[in-house]
Structures are given as structure tokens and as C-alpha cells.
Amino acid sequence: MVILETKNLSFSYPDGTLALDSISVTIEKGKKIAFVGRNGSGKSTLFLSMNGTHRPKKGEILFHGKSMKYDSKSLREIRKNIGIVFQNSDDQIFAPTIYQDVAFGPTNLGYPKDKVEDIVNKTLEYVGLTHLKDKPPHHLSGGQKKRVAIAGIVAMDPEVIILDEPLANLDPVGADEVMDLLNELNYFGKTIIISTHDVNLAYGWADYVFLMNEHKVISEGTPEAIFMHDDNLKAAYLRRPVTLEIYEEIKRRGLVKPQCCPRDIPDLVHSLRSQQLLWAKVPSEVKEGDYINLGILYGDYAPDSGYEAANCKVLHIHEDGLAIVEMERRPYRAGSIGIYDTSRYSKDELCDIILRDEIECIGAMGKRSKVLAERDEIYLHVTAGVVDRSILNSLAGQRCLILTNGGMVCHALKRIKDYMEKSGINIPVTVVNPDQKKSESDNINN
């Protein structure tokens, strides 16, 4: 279903600078959309047009199929439903305290005081800023300010959230936290639109990509369709994403399956091709006939087993120290992934599960789970890219546990099941503390 649309949209600034030149885009509801283009290509101007801040010189914008109007009542309605998070958080945050800042939107919408209080408290908890609510925003770090700005928009419960360069000036942990938040919002049905020059982010994250250059959309499509074609990237002065760059290099060496389009590390690992004989550099003490462990490959090697560590027999050592080695199949079971739902958190239960299941790798997704783990001194091995990292670790035989809550439980399960389906590798995965009441009622209903 289309939620937002622009038709032949053109816009020039009062000084005559043309910023948008006949832009026609269609945004599907519930999708993750990235506008990618170099500086000055028109992304920010397009976003400000999409929420009615800029009035187009030509063309129109449609929200739910209705042409945007510019009287104050219509604009208020549009801005409630299409929220923008600016690139620079200081342009967005202005109230004396974080609480007041987040309360600004809902108050302006005319909600009663107790409703505003309820919304702000829930939103601050959601973005993990409750403990800072009475602080002045200018004392916060860049990542915290970004979360306040997002909270201010989320508090109005818009259908579409637009973020201009959401990761600009954030450190890797701050960036991961913001992306976790956006994924969660999208999982609960929000349409998320971002602008970025980061091709890796757009390629790995988006469902659909628009490439912009010189005030125009020059191509659009799935990330695979856009980023596999150098012509597209050249035209927009962009580079190829790193995962594709690595894939192409190892493809040239015949080490991967052809026609893959890896979007993340698990995809890249899965694209590796089986090889029976290969050249390898071996330590000087190794003799012909020895076994050495060269690493881990799986998939084609052992289609019936979940996982395989490839041990290699050294057949011949060449005088330059390189050896021809033959891979031997040594199937092992994959590790496992447990998901612990922290909305039913109990420290004692969690510690029992960690001991009982001999968990080797614990990751936390979402602010609430991280805060609980920190409070109770549960050591977290992974705090970013938690699902992918757990998949990779479980493929290497580890027993992993993901702490998360709410809709992210289903999100993590889905991501792992999608990977299993795509790769044909079976990773045991369960919610280790299921909702008893819900499972009983599910049983009754079934």
C-alpha cells in the first residue's frame, strides 16, 4: 500500500537555487527506505517538502493518496503523521529539560496533561533516557541527543518517520543503538525513511533505495538491484558497499558461489564455495600427512549436517612453504540460540538458564535489555548487530543467548529463521522463557 508519493516535484530556494527537479517517488507503507546521494543532491530539501515545510514550486505530494494542502490545519495534521528528525539534533531540541522537549509535540497536539505525561514517560523508557529526563539537553552526548530528537517525534506517534542522516557524528555504539531503535519502530509498523551517503548502511538496511544526484532521483530499486550495478553508483558518485566489494574480490579467485548478493556477514560467509583441494600457507613445523584446521566452512560440504569445521590433510608441501591441502569433512553440530524475553525478566531465572544451558555468548538488543543486564552485572559479549553475531557464533558451535523484549523477540526469531531457510543450515533456536499464559491460551485455541 502506498503511503506517501511525490509527483513531478520541483523546488527552488528564494535565492533561485534549484534543489529538486521533477522528483516522482512512491513510498510503500511499513517499508525501510533509504535516499542515497552525495552532498547537495537534494535529500534534505525533499524531506522538508515531504512534511510540508517547503511548498513545491511545481508538482504535488500525496499522503494516503490525498494531495497535500498548506493551510495551518492540514499542515498540523501532516506534521503529526510525518515526523522529521533533523541531521543536527541541536536544530530540533530546544526545551530546558529532556522531559519538556519530548512533551512539546503531544502538548501541541492538545492532549490533556495526564495523557502527555503517560506518553512522555513511555517514550523516554522506550529510548532508554528515563534516568536523564530532568537534565538539560545540551549536556547530553551526540548519541543521547539523537535519541531525544527521535523520542520527540515518536511521542507524536507518526505513521512515517523521516531521518536526515541519522548516524551523522555518532560513534559506532551510538549508531547501532539508533539503528536498533529504527528497526524496532519499523517492526511495529512505522514507515522509516532515511537519507545517507553511507552505502553500507543503505545496502544492508533498506528494503528499497532511491539514488539521487543533481536534484533528481536517478535510479531506484531493491538494494541488490541498485548496488550490484556500477553504472548506478558511478552516476551518483558513490562506492560499492564493502560486503559486495569483498564478494567480488573472492569471486574473482573462484572462492564463492556465483550470482550471490551478500548483504551482511552471514550472507557473505554462506556464499563461500566448497573446495576439496587448496593451497595454504602452513607453519614450518607441519609435515606432509599432518592434519591442520584451516577454519570453518559449511553449507555445500555437509548438506545434511548443521555445521562443519573443515580439517585439512596436508598432501604436499612446496619448497616456498605453501602446501596443497585436502579438506576433510568433520561434521559437528551447530551451537544454538536462545532468546530470553526481558519483559518477563528475573535475574535468578536468567542466571539459572545461563548455567543450565552452558551459555557461552550473551547479547542484548534494545535499551531496556542492556540496562537490565548492566544493572545486574550480566556480562554482555555482544551489544551491536546482536542477531547476526549470534548466528555467526552459533555456526562456530557456540551456545548463544539473546536478551530482548517486546516485538524484538519475534523480529530476532524471524531473522534467524530467514537465515536458516536461505542457507539450509539448521540452528536450534527457542524462546527460553516463553509467556506461559499465552502458550496456554494458544493451546486452548488450537
Ligand SMILES: Nc1ncnc2c1ncn2[C@@H]1O[C@H](COP(=O)(O)OP(=O)(O)OP(=O)(O)O)[C@@H](O)[C@H]1O
Ligand atoms: N536555504 C537554502 N538556500 C539556498 N540554497 C539552498 C538552501 N538549502 C539548500 N540549498 C541548496 O539546495 C541544494 C540541495 O541541498 P540539500 O541540502 O537538499 O542537499 P542534501 O542532499 O540534503 O545535502 P547533504 O547531504 O549535504 O545534507 C544544494 O545545491 C544546496 O546548496
